[in-house]
Amino acid sequence: MNAPIRVRMTAWYLALLACVMAGVGAFVILRLGADLTDATDRSLRPALDQIATGYAREGFPEFHDQSATVLADERAGSQILDPSGRVLRSYGDPVSITPMLGPRDTPHLGARPVIASGRLKGSHFRIAAEAVTRKGQRQVVVAAASLAPVDRSVHRVLILLLLALPAALLATAAAGWWLARRAMLPIDRMIGTAEAIGPADLRDRVAVPATRDEVAHLARTLNTMLDRIQLGVDAQQRLVADTSHELRTPLATMRTELDVSLRADELSPPARQILESTREEVDRMSATVEDLLTLARSDEHSLRLADEPVDLARLAAEAIERLDTHAQRHGVAVIAEGPPAWTRGDADRLGHVLRNLVDNAVKFSPAGGRVTVRSWTAVGEVGVTIEDDGPGIPEELRERVFDRFFRVDRSRTRMTGGSGLGLAIARAVVEAHGGHIAVQRSQPRGSAFTIALPAAPAPGPPRAHAAPVFSHRAGRS
Ligand code: ADP
Numbered sequence: 001m002n003a004p005i006r007v008r009m010t011a012w013y014l015a016l017l018a019c020v021m022a023g024v025g026a027f028v029i030l031r032l033g034a035d036l037t038d039a040t041d042r043s044l045r046p047a048l049d050q051i052a053t054g055y056a057r058e059g060f061p062e063f064h065d066q067s068a069t070v071l072a073d074e075r076a077g078s079q080i081l082d083p084s085g086r087v088l089r090s091y092g093d094p095v096s097i098t099p100m101l102g103p104r105d106t107p108h109l110g111a112r113p114v115i116a117s118g119r120l121k122g123s124h125f126r127i128a129a130e131a132v133t134r135k136g137q138r139q140v141v142v143a144a145a146s147l148a149p150v151d152r153s154v155h156r157v158l159i160l161l162l163l164a165l166p167a168a169l170l171a172t173a174a175a176g177w178w179l180a181r182r183a184m185l186p187i188d189r190m191i192g193t194a195e196a197i198g199p200a201d202l203r204d205r206v207a208v209p210a211t212r213d214e215v216a217h218l219a220r221t222l223n224t225m226l227d228r229i230q231l232g233v234d235a236q237q238r239l240v241a242d243t244s245h246e247l248r249t250p251l252a253t254m255r256t257e258l259d260v261s262l263r264a265d266e267l268s269p270p271a272r273q274i275l276e277s278t279r280e281e282v283d284r285m286s287a288t289v290e291d292l293l294t295l296a297r298s299d300e301h302s303l304r305l306a307d308e309p310v311d312l313a314r315l316a317a318e319a320i321e322r323l324d325t326h327a328q329r330h331g332v333a334v335i336a337e338g339p340p341a342w343t344r345g346d347a348d349r350l351g352h353v354l355r356n357l358v359d360n361a362v363k364f365s366p367a368g369g370r371v372t373v374r375s376w377t378a379v380g381e382v383g384v385t386i387e388d389d390g391p392g393i394p395e396e397l398r399e400r401v402f403d404r405f406f407r408v409d410r411s412r413t414r415m416t417g418g419s420g421l422g423l424a425i426a427r428a429v430v431e432a433h434g435g436h437i438a439v440q441r442s443q444p445r446g447s448a449f450t451i452a453l454p455a456a457p458a459p460g461p462p463r464a465h466a467a468p469v470f471s472h473r474a475g476r477s
Contacts, residue, residue, distance in 0.1 A: 338375030364390030
């Protein structure tokens with residue numbers, strides 16, 4: 001994964017700043033060296049002129065006097081060379097004892113001073129020279145001044161820059177990081193809000209900062225996009241709700257008409273069979289339409305729920321009773337156990353959820369199998385766990401079975417007649433009650449569906465019992 005944008009921004013900013021500072025530092029050092037050398041030249045050139053004029057006019061004593069007067073700098077020296085480059089006289093620093101110019105340089109010199117840098121006995125000097133004529137003989141006067149003070153100044157500034165550069169970079173990195181963090185804060189907040197917006201609560205919007213910049217523009221664009229998505233989702237939910245609602249009446253009419261037709265005695269056996277199978281299909285369609293309507297209402301947050309004390313243990317017992325024939329037909333034993341488990345909510349809807357779960361457990365258990373429906377209480381929570389010894393649900397699909405129209409094995413569930421909406425409804429209803437539902441593996445095989453809801457006090461005077469209040473057995477055992 002790439003580093004966060006603020007890290008990359010700070011790194012780029014630092015790299016750029018380091019280049020700029022290195023460039024500026026190099027320029028300052030070079031400029032300082034050049035300026036200080038110029039200053040040395042400005043005093044060395046007239047000094048050489050003066051020594052050369054004095055020597056040309058009055059000879060060696062004047063050369064000495066003038067040198068002593070004008071070469072006051074630390075480590076300065078002067079000398080007179082004959083045309084072959086030998087030293088005739090010298091003054092000052094010991095470097096002037098030997099020729100300060102090479103023999104090849106002397107013939108090219110004229111009466112105007114020529115100036116250059118050079119190394120004399122390992123030290124850095126500025127050397128100026130010009131030709132003079134004394135008693136008809138061409139000679140060369142050389143003066144030199146040490147560049148050590150220039151080098152020292154340049155070195156000191158270089159050290160200062162080398163110390164200041166990392167410190168400045170460090171301070172800039174901290175400030176850059178802080179600025180980048182501040183700049184990214186509204187975006188981080190937007191990401192947090194956008195991540196929390198799911199299909200269940202499309203109503204939320206990201207906060208638009210009170211600025212007129214790109215971040216505010218992005219927030220407005222995201223909100224407009226969410227508006228459009230919500231319009232589409234709302235329209236789709238309304239379509240499902242309206243269609244389901246419209247289908248309810250004709251289906252109920254069809255069912256009544258089929259019931260009336262089936263009551264007639266003169267029906268031939270094949271006609272009766274067709275009518276009975278049609279009625280079964282109509283029943284199934286009515287159940288699916290009811291399920292779709294429940295889900296559409298839950299999506300619109302308009303699922304109406306009663307708020308009354310509900311004993312989940314009693315609801316489970318009732319569900320088992322209603323599915324007794326169904327369980328017997330499958331040859332599955334259904335066992336209920338556990339203490340009363342009081343919560344508050346809608347008994348009809350919760351009863352429907354439990355019937356769905358027990359119905360699934362029976363449907364998916366093999367003949368001779370066993371389903372256990374156990375109510376339980378815990379701290380602040382009550383619930384029911386339905387265990388079967390059917391094929392179970394692969395771990396990777398345990399979340400997906402709660403999706404609408406999801407079936408693990410389509411061919412098998414087609415035979416069992418499921419629509420794939422039962423568990424989606426169970427989740428919607430349980431969550432609307434502030435609870436949760438999950439499936440786990442049952443031991444040694446099969447699945448264990450658990451619904452958990454907030455606990456509520458039992459209505460009426462408190463009863464002193466802890467043992468199971470009922471134990472119900474249904475089906476074949
Ligand atoms: P259906 O109407 O198809 O039973 P559900 O939403 O109730 O729809 O269940 C979704 C799918 O979850 C089922 O088709 C089935 O594949 C799987 N399922 C549900 N309950 C069980 C169970 N007790 N054992 C194994 N698989 C189950």
